[in-house]
Amino acid sequence: MNRKRISLRQELPLLVWLVFVWGALWQNFSPGNLLFGALIAVVVARVFYLPPVELGGRFNVLRAVPFAVVFLGKVVAASFQVLYLAVVRGPDVVSAIVAVPLRSHSDLLVTATGHVISLIPGSLVVEVDRSTSTLYIHGINVRNAQDAAKLRKEVRDTEAGLIRIMGTKEELSALAQEAAA
Amino acid sequence: MNPETVIDAVSAVFMVVGALMSLGAAVGLLRFPDLMSRMHAATKPQVLGLFLLLAALGLQMRTWWVWPVLVVAWLFQLLTVPVSAHMVGRAGYRTKHLHPELLSADELEAVVQKAAQKAARQAAARHGTDDDADR
Structure with missing residues (x-):
């Protein structure tokens, strides 16, 4: 496991998506639930590490x-x-x-x-x-x-x-x- | 016309058309001639069919929190359908589950044959050196 770490900013779209799925599955978008979802998203993204998706750096x-x-x-x-x-x-x-x-x-x-x-x-x-x-x-x-x-x-x-x-x-x-x- | 009737009418149309798309997929599976064209029928019309059925469901539920679930369901469909279609299509091509007479052009065949010839040459060359080593 000697891969290049990616910055939080690059990882952000993935984390936002995971939190959205979490909220959708619980059908609960209250701040507390989203915060807990964000915590789990960070843990999941750190433990089950995937090769980073190389974004173009812009989105129109x-x-x-x-x-x-x-x-x-x-x-x-x-x-x-x-x-x-x-x-x-x-x-x-x-x-x-x-x-x-x-x-x-x-x-x-x-x-x-x-x-x-x-x-x-x-x-x-x-x-x-x-x-x-x-x-x-x-x-x-x-x-x-x-x-x-x-x-x-x-x-x-x-x-x-x-x-x-x-x-x-x-x-x-x-x-x-x-x-x- | 009150809004309730409009919503009911729209969701009714969505449901019927969505079901029609699923029927179309079934008809395509039965009638298309080979694996590849069947994959078109099996994977595609139901992307729209599912979208219409989910939209009708969302319209009828009248609660905002079902929409994120429906969006996630549809997005996962969008992400996985092309992958499964590609994997089956690719495996089908490689195992020659296709009718060449039904293709008007096949620009992949030449590439595949070139790669096969190259692999055969390399195998032959390897054999040649092995033989040399034996002698």
């Missing part, structure tokens, strides 16, 4: 709220699409596995992109190549190269949105340059 709430709304809209639209495919197309549905190279090499962003894209029905991460940060995505109802290009663009757009929310400054400026080009 103004970008996060529209992203969440658009995400929810996409989930609704795509759910009905998969429902339609299941009922109408059924056994004849054609899929594809598409390789999508991502811009970011941060584990957090690759994971977040994979999660968001997996939660939107119709796409599913099959394999991750961490060294080149490439996602291999199984897309349902991808019949030709055009559909595949659309899927690839959607994944890249999702990643761009996540970089704008919580990417590092370097990733953000690289994204701005790409958009300007």
